[in-house]
Amino acid sequence: MPPRPRALLPCLTAAALLALALGAAPATAGPTATSDTPLxxxxxxxxxxxxxxxxxxxxxxxxxxxxxxxxxxxxxxxxxxxxxxxxxxxxxxxxxxxxxxxxxxxxxxxxxxxxxxxxxxxxxxxxxxxxxxxxxxxxxxxxxxxxxxxxxxxxxxxxxxxxxxxxxxxxxxxxxxxxxxxxxxxxxxxxxxxxxxxxxxxxxxxxxxxxxxxxxxxxxxxxxxxxxxxxxxxxxxxxxxxxxxxxxxxxxxxxxxxxxxxxxxxxxxxxxxxxxxxxxxxxxxxxxxxxxxxxxxxxxxxxxxxxxxxxxxxxxxxxxxxxxxxxxxxxxxxxxxQDPMGRQGAVVSSNATFDILVRPLANGDRAVAVLNRSGAARDIDVPLGEVGLPGCTADAKDLWNGRRALVGGSLTGRVAAHDTGVWRLSPRGCAGAVPTGQIAGAGATCADGANTTAAGAVVMAACTGAPDQRWSLGDGATLRLAGACLSAGDQGLVELARCAPGRPGQSWEHDRSGTLTETVSGLCLTAPAATSAAHAPAERLRLAPCGDHRVDQTWALPV
Structure with a gap:
């Protein structure tokens, strides 16, 4: 019998993640399994x-x-x-x-x-x-x-x-x-x-x-x-x-x-x-x-x-x-x-009221869910670009009531208290999905490119769902925010800098353990230690030698 297919490559680059989001499955080695029969x-x-x-x-x-x-x-x-x-x-x-x-x-x-x-x-x-x-x-x-x-x-x-x-x-x-x-x-x-x-x-x-x-x-x-x-x-x-x-x-x-x-x-x-x-x-x-x-x-x-x-x-x-x-x-x-691609959805954005999740599906559709944590019904407005469909329109099906609509700029609706709206989007008029959303790490906080201590700096901050935390996986295994690329900077720090094809320090690998490795230096993106001091300036993200499943070097990326 053929070996059971593995869930993910042992080392998965941002480019490979992008391919997965578009429905292409990279070649994988068969895992050690409880049986030779796929289960x-x-x-x-x-x-x-x-x-x-x-x-x-x-x-x-x-x-x-x-x-x-x-x-x-x-x-x-x-x-x-x-x-x-x-x-x-x-x-x-x-x-x-x-x-x-x-x-x-x-x-x-x-x-x-x-x-x-x-x-x-x-x-x-x-x-x-x-x-x-x-x-x-x-x-x-x-x-x-x-x-x-x-x-x-x-x-x-x-x-x-x-x-x-x-x-x-x-x-x-x-x-x-x-x-x-x-x-x-x-x-x-x-x-x-x-x-x-x-x-x-x-x-x-x-x-x-x-x-x-x-x-x-x-x-x-x-x-x-x-x-x-x-x-x-x-x-x-x-x-x-x-x-x-x-x-x-x-x-x-x-x-x-x-x-x-x-x-x-x-x-x-x-x-x-x-x-x-x-x-x-x-x-x-x-x-x-x-x-x-x-x-x-x-x-x-x-x-x-x-x-x-x-x-x-x-x-x-x-x-x-x-x-x-x-x-x-x-x-x-x-x-x-039960979607046969088997990709788990990811959190696009989160704050005290809403979580927005996206899941790539086998036929090229994208599922979108909005969790309303609050105790009151809330109107929602989710731009398609924020769920990885920039420049698209989409046929949207509400999976709870079966209603269909053609969505242009944003997915809109009303979600009851403690409820979760779920839609299946079939994109039209665009090249394909672009993995977009939070880079989460270090105690479920988010990599933030605006609330910074210096121009171009990247820090960890409470997740807000705001544009300064909306990253996308780009060509060349880049991580992009507002048109700039996450880059290796001076003195081991990382920064946002102009994207330049082939520029050293802008290509990243995300492996199965969750580490983000800068491919030239082989160093890992590392979150700063948490501080309890009131009004302390945010410390910047930096590169450091990769450790063995270090919590401050573990990251969840968009899909």
């Missing part, structure tokens, strides 16, 4: 019990939700993988060392459950942990505390014998041997998991939770970025941060909106890691479940679709609100999420 070439879809039931799960609840996926039509639209999360087993392995199904909860056993789901046209997923114990204290696959043999191969063979299709591999209680870093221990464990699944004789999609155990705030720390860099060699999707807020039956109307925004927040900068067979996973869809309004449910579906995120529900499917069910079943949003 999860579009984001997985389905259902998991955790965010609604947690450990209060049994065979009847799983089957009831599987039946509801079918009866609501969601299964036919792609929500086809039913995954049983933690607490499905007993607290001890059997005499042979195998995991034991808790038959009080699952009286027919897991093999029967898998066969029953398959008979409904669904796929079967199961939970395990790469550590010695699961997060709820059940037997994990990993080595025991203090060292010893692991159970990765044994558990993979058991899952294969049950005809499992999808494995969620958590990362609690993972033993870190003396003299080994935590990051290295997780790397070794998840590569071992991947090898065991590959050798099991059955293709099983692997959801790897490794990055979630290293997250430190929205922008993350060095080890988080290291784990994100290698996790795609092990699994097809990965949880990279906090869990979505779980349902509270004692306070069912407790808002979960801040949790949705938080998970969106850390995921929105990670598009360089996503592509066919590799997906950033900001956790479950809870749209239509208690704790989200109709507008907030639309927002989660819209934002997850823009980010090419897995569409995995975690709710009581039969009790989804009509508005939530309509959002989840919206075929235009599902098609957006």
């Amino acid at each position: 999860a070439l579009t984001p997985p879809m389905g259902w998991n019990n955790w965010a609604h039931y947690m450990c209060d799960i049994d065979e009847a609840k799983v089957l009831a939700n599987a039946d509801a996926l079918v009866s609501t039509g969601l299964a036919a639209k792609g929500y086809d993988t039913v995954t049983v999360d933690d607490c499905w087993m007993t607290k001890s392995r059997d005499a042979d060392g195998d995991l034991v199904t808790d038959t009080r909860k699952f009286p027919h056993g897991m093999a029967w459950l898998g066969d029953h789901l398959h008979a409904k046209g669904l796929r079967f997923g199961i939970y395990q942990d790469a550590g010695s114990l699961t997060c709820e204290g059940y037997p994990g696959s990993g080595a025991p505390a203090g060292g010893g043999a692991d159970h990765y191969a044994r558990d993979a063979r058991l899952f294969a014998s049950w005809n499992v299709d999808y494995v969620k591999m958590d990362g609690c209680n993972l033993y870190v041997p003396p003299g080994t870093t935590k990051e290295r221990a997780y790397r070794d464990a998840y590569h071992a998991v991947a090898g065991a699944l590959r050798d099991s004789g059955r293709d099983m999609v692997l959801s790897a939770s490794a990055p979630a155990y290293f997250q430190q705030g929205e922008w993350g720390g060095s080890d988080w970025h290291k784990v994100l860099h290698w996790v795609g060699e092990t699994g097809q999707l990965w949880r990279e941060g906090r869990d979505i807020k779980v349902y509270n039956a004692k306070a069912p109307n407790t808002s979960r909106w801040s949790s949705v925004l938080g998970n969106y927040g850390y995921n929105r900068w990670l598009g360089r890691y996503a592509g066919p067979g590799n997906w950033n996973d900001p956790d479950f869809l809870i749209a239509g479940a208690p704790g989200l309004s109709a507008a907030e449910s639309r927002s989660q579906v819209g934002l997850w679709a823009m980010m090419a995120a897995p569409f995995i529900l975690s709710s009581q499917v039969s009790q989804l609100s009509p508005a939530g069910l309509a959002a989840l079943g919206n075929t235009d949003l599902i098609a957006l999420d």
Whole structure:
């Protein structure tokens, strides 16, 4: 079988990014994968019990939700993988060392459950942990505390014998041997998991939770970025941060909106890691479940679709609100999420009120989403040039109501409080899209070319969505702002200078780790250290030797 295609080149130049935005895919090397068969070439879809039931799960609840996926039509639209999360087993392995199904909860056993789901046209997923114990204290696959043999191969063979299709591999209680870093221990464990699944004789999609155990705030720390860099060699999707807020039956109307925004927040900068067979996973869809309004449910579906995120529900499917069910079943949003190019959308601009995202699509269209964070409805006016379509007109389809319009200078509309408008634009009358938007880094701040300490200087500032933060990827791997190019300057500083074809110091490479390397010097664009001093002058961006996944050298670029 052919190797599974990789999401991105190990080193991707700005020019290559521009080609990708126009629909051209650069040649890539095949990755190390869990199988020789391409898996999860579009984001997985389905259902998991955790965010609604947690450990209060049994065979009847799983089957009831599987039946509801079918009866609501969601299964036919792609929500086809039913995954049983933690607490499905007993607290001890059997005499042979195998995991034991808790038959009080699952009286027919897991093999029967898998066969029953398959008979409904669904796929079967199961939970395990790469550590010695699961997060709820059940037997994990990993080595025991203090060292010893692991159970990765044994558990993979058991899952294969049950005809499992999808494995969620958590990362609690993972033993870190003396003299080994935590990051290295997780790397070794998840590569071992991947090898065991590959050798099991059955293709099983692997959801790897490794990055979630290293997250430190929205922008993350060095080890988080290291784990994100290698996790795609092990699994097809990965949880990279906090869990979505779980349902509270004692306070069912407790808002979960801040949790949705938080998970969106850390995921929105990670598009360089996503592509066919590799997906950033900001956790479950809870749209239509208690704790989200109709507008907030639309927002989660819209934002997850823009980010090419897995569409995995975690709710009581039969009790989804009509508005939530309509959002989840919206075929235009599902098609957006499942677009075969697999490019994750990027933030064009952001401020306290709005985020504007753009996503390139396989047929040359561009999806545009506008998140209204505020508590009031807002009118929007988004010039086409600001979403990478300068000099274009576009056929615009509102993906929520299906209305179409021919758009000239700007995309306009009204977005309700906590809602997200989503449009699909088919450009006309222009050569093609030009990746345009923020260069974000260093704690989710933005490279700014106007609020400066000296003429031509570039500093980091709070993201505003203003023109002084609107960069584009130009010819010759240049980064342009207001007609000038980001350039290597004197004394290691960077500056805005007149663009000159072939001029040294104006060509940049953006690699998979997120670094921006000036190609002549081989030095990396580096953000200044944050300061808490009031009214302190902004420090300029500079070039410095490239480090190992340094947070101040990690950047998110336009697409």
